[in-house]
């Protein structure tokens with residue numbers, strides 16, 4: 001009996017709804033869902049969709065924090081809903097909204113096309129001047145070389161960092177935290193030779209210099225990527241390159 | 254039915270960013286505070302430059318500048334400016350290890366060492382300046 005006093009039977013979720021075919025402004029719907037201490041926010045949303053309102057739209061896939069698709073705002077904070085316990089947000093009501101910074105298509109689903117384009121703008125893949133033939137074997141790497149970029153390779157493209165970034169919300173042209181961190185992931189990879197190509201895109205105003213170092217991206221990142229750090233390191237190396245080219249104009253190609 | 258709606262055409266909802274967005278979160282407010290304090294850093298730098306320029310204008314100009322600076326109100330204001338600049342410097346130096354990752358051979362220099370290096374350099378510069386101003 002004493003347990004039921006501390007653990008509620010149910011919890012209220014206030015869920016952002018936007019149904020463009022019937023309304024031009026979003027509204028909030030309240031749902032009462034059973035409370036289980038082991039439930040994540042995503043479990044509660046799935047309960048709503050299965051048992052209360054099948055029309056609720058949201059993204060999710062792996063429910064174990066690797067697909068990066070279930071990012072939303074819970075009480076205003078960007079989180080992975082599959083990795084955030086309902087319990088951590090008691091007593092409720094818990095307000096669920098789509099990630100900020102992305103235009104909303106419907107309910108909790110944002111249009112993420114902009115981020116996808118930015119990933120290709122920064123060439124977030126291995127670039128080689130010349131590919132080795134397959135017969136020559138792998139590109140070898142030492143554990144220390146792996147260490148140089150491993151942290152940045154943990155990014156799951158969940159876009160929580162974009163939602164936390166005021167610069168991105170105010171100036172959507174800003175390339176943004178994850179895309180820059182991923183550019184760094186390849187720059188710091190000993191097998192990659194594309195740093196200069198990426199610098200052309202990233203040294204623009206909308207690139208690294210758009211960042212004013214608010215630092216919230218690093219705070220909300222569920223994977224410890226530290227995009228803010230990646231951007232500041234990029235600024236340092238861009239500055240060094242600039243001074244190097246001033247002092248030794250001929251050494252740069 | 255929403256009359257503006259056309260089937261199969263996305264009709265996005267875009268949220269407006271409020272002017273006072275930076276009051277919505279503590280970390281945003283701290284960020285804005287750090288950025289605003291840079292105005293005072295510029296002010297302090299301008300005062301120093303102005304003093305150097307008056308040095309060139311001969312003794313009377315220098316004396317006049319000194320008497321202006323030693324007015325109690327100016328001193329109070331400058332003490333406040335000093336604290337604001339300290340806030341700026343400390344929050345700024347604390348961010349240094351984020352930007353500077355040093356590798357010695359295969360080993361990464363720990364972030365605290367980078368931090369200590371920055372504070373050490375700051376301290377050393379301050380000692381040199383203090384020595385020039387006070388004991389020479």
Ligand code: SF4
Nearest residue numbers: 155156158159161221
């Ligand atoms: S950097 Fe972190 S918060 Fe940003 S998309 Fe990658 S995993 Fe998500």
